[in-house]
Amino acid sequence: MSDSGSIFSLALGLVLSGDAELWSIIALSLRVSLTAVALACLIGLPLGAFLAVVKFPGRDAVVALLNAFMGLPPVVVGLFVYLALSRSGPLGVLGLLYTPTAMIIAQTILVTPLIAALARQSMADLHVEYDELFRSLGLSMSRTIAALIWDGRYSLSTAALAGFGRAIAEVGAVIIVGGNIEHVTRVMTTAIALETSKGDLALAMALGLILITLALFVNSAVLTLNRTARRLAYA
Amino acid sequence: MKRYLSPLAVVSLAAVALVTIAPVTAEAEDPFIIVQSTTSTQNSGLFNHILPMFKKKTGIDVRVVAVGTGQAIKNAANGDGDVLLVHAKAAEEKFVAEGGGVKRFDVMYNDFVIVGPKSDPAKIARGKDAAAALKSIADVKAPFASRGDDSGTHKAEKRHWKAAGVDIEKASGDWYRSTGSGMGATLNTAAGMGAYALTDRATWIAFKNKGDLQIVIEGDPKLFNQYGVILVNPEKHKNVKVKEGQAFIDWLLGAEGQNAIRSFQLDGKQLFFPNAGQENMKKAG
Numbered sequence: 465m466s467d468s469g470s471i472f473s474l475a476l477g478l479v480l481s482g483d484a485e486l487w488s489i490i491a492l493s494l495r496v497s498l499t500a501v502a503l504a505c506l507i508g509l510p511l512g513a514f515l516a517v518v519k520f521p522g523r524d525a526v527v528a529l530l531n532a533f534m535g536l537p538p539v540v541v542g543l544f545v546y547l548a549l550s551r552s553g554p555l556g557v558l559g560l561l562y563t564p565t566a567m568i569i570a571q572t573i574l575v576t577p578l579i580a581a582l583a584r585q586s587m588a589d590l591h592v593e594y595d596e597l598f599r600s601l602g603l604s605m606s607r608t609i610a611a612l613i614w615d616g617r618y619s620l621s622t623a624a625l626a627g628f629g630r631a632i633a634e635v636g637a638v639i640i641v642g643g644n645i646e647h648v649t650r651v652m653t654t655a656i657a658l659e660t661s662k663g664d665l666a667l668a669m670a671l672g673l674i675l676i677t678l679a680l681f682v683n684s685a686v687l688t689l690n691r692t693a694r695r696l697a698y699a
Numbered sequence: 700m701k702r703y704l705s706p707l708a709v710v711s712l713a714a715v716a717l718v719t720i721a722p723v724t725a726e727a728e729d730p731f732i733i734v735q736s737t738t739s740t741q742n743s744g745l746f747n748h749i750l751p752m753f754k755k756k757t758g759i760d761v762r763v764v765a766v767g768t769g770q771a772i773k774n775a776a777n778g779d780g781d782v783l784l785v786h787a788k789a790a791e792e793k794f795v796a797e798g799g800g801v802k803r804f805d806v807m808y809n810d811f812v813i814v815g816p817k818s819d820p821a822k823i824a825r826g827k828d829a830a831a832a833l834k835s836i837a838d839v840k841a842p843f844a845s846r847g848d849d850s851g852t853h854k855a856e857k858r859h860w861k862a863a864g865v866d867i868e869k870a871s872g873d874w875y876r877s878t879g880s881g882m883g884a885t886l887n888t889a890a891g892m893g894a895y896a897l898t899d900r901a902t903w904i905a906f907k908n909k910g911d912l913q914i915v916i917e918g919d920p921k922l923f924n925q926y927g928v929i930l931v932n933p934e935k936h937k938n939v940k941v942k943e944g945q946a947f948i949d950w951l952l953g954a955e956g957q958n959a960i961r962s963f964q965l966d967g968k969q970l971f972f973p974n975a976g977q978e979n980m981k982k983a984g
Contacts, residue, residue, distance in 0.1 A: 550774075550777045550778070550779050551777055551778030551779050551936055551938055552777040552778055552779075553777075556778070556938075559938065561779055562733060562762065562764065562779070643733075643762070643764035644764070644765070645733075645762040645763060645764060646747075646762075646763070648762055658742075660883065660884070660887070661738065661742060661881050661882070661883025661884050661887075662742050662883055662905065662906065662907060663883055663886060663887060663890075663906040663907040663908030663909070664907045664908070665887075665907075665908055
């Protein structure tokens with residue numbers, strides 16, 4: 465096996481060569497995972513805030529379930545979505561199996577509980593702080609939830625990033641519902657799995673290195689965005 | 700209250716997200732078919748060699764889902780593909796008999812080989828008898844890495860163990876290691892633990908992490924590995940693209956496809972040997 469130095473130079477060479485195929489794989493990875501995270505935030509953030517604000521019988525059970533689902537095995541989610549989208553499944557007529565949309569659906573299911581659970585925790589903490597103020601203002605429930613999400617947006621971005629980390633790194637779900645089809649549904653993780661199975665461990669590692677760098681870029685971008693927004697808000 | 704995210708804003712955000720997904724499904728695309736196939740045909744590079752030729756001629760994009768033969772047949776039985784190209788004749792014929800496919804055709808063949816560590820604990824190197832070699836491996840309890848995934852190669856392996864008269868179920872977890880994964884992953888495991896393994900020759904030649912492994916058994920006529928192609932039954936699954944799928948099968952079985960298969964080489968070696976229609980010729984002769 466090649467040493468780490470040559471893997472690094474291989475990764476660098478791949479990026480610098482401007483290999484069109486590599487870039488299309490990177491673009492698809494980002495498109496699928498970012499869309500899934502956006503959708504998961506749309507569902508998960510209000511859900512988390514709702515669970516933090518509204519008391520109802522069985523809430524603890526729902527929260528426990530949500531927390532447990534943070535650890536949903538990707539391959540099980542993949543199988544579930546496959547069975548739903550298969551031509552023999554209930555949603556087969558849509559013809560979505562082996563498309564990026566199927567991958568987005570699978571990853572959305574995968575990361576929504578994670579984002580909702582993390583959001584619930586930070587919203588619950590925030591709610592303790594604001595509860596009296598909100599009461600005195602006589603805010604409706606939906607207003608309260610919206611206010612909490614807005615005020616907790618910086619800590620919620622961490623929840624979104626955790627979701628992104630889980631989505632961009634998983635291979636179990638997307639390889640089943642996407643099929644790892646070249647030029648159509650091949651993303652970074654399935655490409656790495658493929659190269660590993662070809663025994664090209666150096667190339668697989670190089671792709672892994674690029675994937676990690678990619679995650680680093682996305683995280684830094686969000687961090688910078690947060691910081692800039694904060695500065696503007698308090699300027 | 701302006702600072703608060705109103706429900707309206709949430710809805711508009713949702714709209715933005717939906718617009719992001721919309722192009723994914725609404726992309727203008729070339730006509731395409733989905734082929735359920737095996738890892739050996741993809742990992743060796745065969746598809747990368749022949750599919751561009753087919754696309755150039757017909758404009759049809761072939762999307763390959765490469766999984767083990769067992770899973771490929773199940774996916775095809777669910778209607779999740781237009782064409783099935785795998786290597787487990789008995790299972791393929793069963794698939795057609797059960798109405799999953801229209802008709803099965805021979806496409807090409809290559810052969811299986813047994814690879815093992817250079818130290819060769821079972822002393823079987825350069826042999827030609829697969830069953831005898833497996834018996835020796837079992838006798839000395841040398842580690843053997845199996846696919847264990849109901850793939851075509853796994854089915855073939857089980858046949859050879861049966862011929863050798865070895866009960867592998869008993870040895871599983873001991874010297875017999877069932878990896879439950881693809882050919883490449885199993886070869887990685889074998890290389891890592893110095894185990895023997897049965898592999899198709901194409902994957903072996905293309906495999907880049909051979910480590911200490913080498914071919915120890917080859918040339919046994921029983922190690923023959925036939926590939927077949929089947930159109931998924933459109934009467935059972937209305938979504939099957941009959942015209943495009945049949946065009947691909949006709950091309951594969953015709954002179955152009957057969958020549959394309961023949962011209963695929965790696966390290967100067969031909970990996971697959973076309974033999975479409977030869978069965979019928981034998982019958983006729």
